[in-house]
Amino acid sequence: MTASTNTALSGANPLHVPVEHQQPHWPDPDELADVVRTLGSLPALVSPSDCDELRRRLAAVARGEAFLLQGGDCAELFAGPLIEPTRDKLRCLADMAAVLASGSGLPSLTVGRLAGQYAKPRSMGTETRGDRVLPVYRGDAVNDLRFDAEARTPNPQRLLAAYRAADRVLSDIRRLRTRSHALFTDLGGDFFTSHEALLLPYETALTRSDPASGRKYGLSGHLLWIGERTRQLNGPHMAFVASVHNPVAVKIGPTATRTDIAELIELIDPHREPGRLTFITRLGAHAVHDMLPPLVDEVVTRGSPATWVCDPVHGNTFTAADGIKTRQFEAIWAEVRGFIEVHRALGTHPGGLHLELTSRNVTECMDNHTPVHERDLHLRYETACDPRLNGGQALELARLAAPLLRPGAQSVDLLQDAATLG
Numbered sequence: 001m002t003a004s005t006n007t008a009l010s011g012a013n014p015l016h017v018p019v020e021h022q023q024p025h026w027p028d029p030d031e032l033a034d035v036v037r038t039l040g041s042l043p044a045l046v047s048p049s050d051c052d053e054l055r056r057r058l059a060a061v062a063r064g065e066a067f068l069l070q071g072g073d074c075a076e077l078f079a080g081p082l083i084e085p086t087r088d089k090l091r092c093l094a095d096m097a098a099v100l101a102s103g104s105g106l107p108s109l110t111v112g113r114l115a116g117q118y119a120k121p122r123s124m125g126t127e128t129r130g131d132r133v134l135p136v137y138r139g140d141a142v143n144d145l146r147f148d149a150e151a152r153t154p155n156p157q158r159l160l161a162a163y164r165a166a167d168r169v170l171s172d173i174r175r176l177r178t179r180s181h182a183l184f185t186d187l188g189g190d191f192f193t194s195h196e197a198l199l200l201p202y203e204t205a206l207t208r209s210d211p212a213s214g215r216k217y218g219l220s221g222h223l224l225w226i227g228e229r230t231r232q233l234n235g236p237h238m239a240f241v242a243s244v245h246n247p248v249a250v251k252i253g254p255t256a257t258r259t260d261i262a263e264l265i266e267l268i269d270p271h272r273e274p275g276r277l278t279f280i281t282r283l284g285a286h287a288v289h290d291m292l293p294p295l296v297d298e299v300v301t302r303g304s305p306a307t308w309v310c311d312p313v314h315g316n317t318f319t320a321a322d323g324i325k326t327r328q329f330e331a332i333w334a335e336v337r338g339f340i341e342v343h344r345a346l347g348t349h350p351g352g353l354h355l356e357l358t359s360r361n362v363t364e365c366m367d368n369h370t371p372v373h374e375r376d377l378h379l380r381y382e383t384a385c386d387p388r389l390n391g392g393q394a395l396e397l398a399r400l401a402a403p404l405l406r407p408g409a410q411s412v413d414l415l416q417d418a419a420t421l422g
């Protein structure tokens with residue numbers, strides 16, 4: 001697993017303190033405590049019954065009756081010229097969901113990476129430009145992307161701003177639901193929200209008991225996931241998701257072992273309840289064929305009904321010659337194909353896709369067909385964190401994947417398909 005601290009950093013710079021479990025260094029703990037109290041008094045953002053409904057829908061995915069499409073920004077922004085209207089985000093997901101449903105013959109379940117995706121785990125604690133070293137951007141809920149000392153200092157008031165921003169996106173969705181029937185038809189009749197449950201003061205402040213059942217729910221979003229960097233079995237993030245009744249997802253990177261999978265199942269889903277646990281694998285195009293089969297086998301052996309989802313973006317990120325973070329579309333597609341091939345070979349259901357994407361015509365990921373070359377990346381590179389598929393690339397990926405997701409599509413077809421695409 002990727003190191004959970006930034007201890008790779010060294011030297012006398014006071015910024016180089018280890019950051020445990022990817023939590024920001026909030027300069028004023030009293031101010032943070034005040035903010036947490038305020039958050040605790042505000043209405044929940046989503047309802048326990050909607051979380052339960054998503055669990056039921058994910059259980060159908062696990063049974064092979066539907067596909068999950070989960071997507072959105074790497075890091076949502078509160079405001080600014082680059083912010084994408086919620087309507088455009090939903091339209092992009094709806095177009096993909098419609099293509100996936102018609103090509104696969106199975107209904108799509110759509111879940112946005114939105115209305116809460118405001119916090120980022122980072123590889124390094126600091127960012128250096130020239131001779132200036134500042135705290136790294138950790139998402140709008142923590143600090144500001146602008147490279148200046150004040151903007152980069154973690155500010156707990158931003159947790160309240162994150163709550164308000166999520167609330168605005170959720171009201172956009174409610175408004176669209178009443179006004180735009182066609183949009184919700186393509187989305188599969190319903191739409192749910194998700195984000196990485198990273199900032200524990202925020203997540204715990206929005207955790208409430210459901211008076212009807214007495215159960216605890218994290219009510220900042222419907223599906224909460226734990227990232228590759230914070231999935232330590234004895235860590236506080238896993239303890240948090242184990243304590244709530246939401247559907248929970250865990251990202252699984254190339255260092256994951258069978259034992260990790262077994263222990264995650266026992267911790268999150270000891271009763272083997274379909275829809276409770278989703279594994280989102282992000283292994284990289286080159287590792288998926290070798291690494292995925294033993295992990296799937298462990299889940300089968302344990303009698304776990306976990307849902308399998310492929311994140312083909314995070315394992316295929318690299319830095320281009322000019323220092324820009326990017327991904328190659330063909331590698332993303334190759335990981336999706338590998339994921340489907342492995343599941344077909346093992347008789348398990350390739351349950352869905354988890355993607356960083358935008359409807360905007362950005363040049364953040366390279367591809368050989370539009371094409372977006374390495375030299376084009378700077379033209380419209382707008383992301384606040386990781387490179388996203390643009391609207392055309394996202395739809396193309398759905399178009400390529402859809403026929404392979406049709407139940408009964410055989411590995412041999414997949415291999416022929418791979419050969420024709422080169």
Ligand SMILES: O=C[C@H](O)[C@H](O)COP(=O)(O)O
Pocket residue numbers: 074120121122123124385386
């Ligand atoms: O979105 C995922 C992570 O936050 C991101 O990949 C980390 O990026 P970094 O390696 O630039 O910190």
Ligand SMILES: C=C(OP(=O)(O)O)C(=O)O
Pocket residue numbers: 074121196226227228229251252282314
């Ligand atoms: C941080 C992310 O991914 P991972 O935890 O898989 O690296 C993410 O989904 O933005």
Ligand SMILES: [Mn+2]
Pocket residue numbers: 074314356385386
């Ligand atoms: Mn990301």
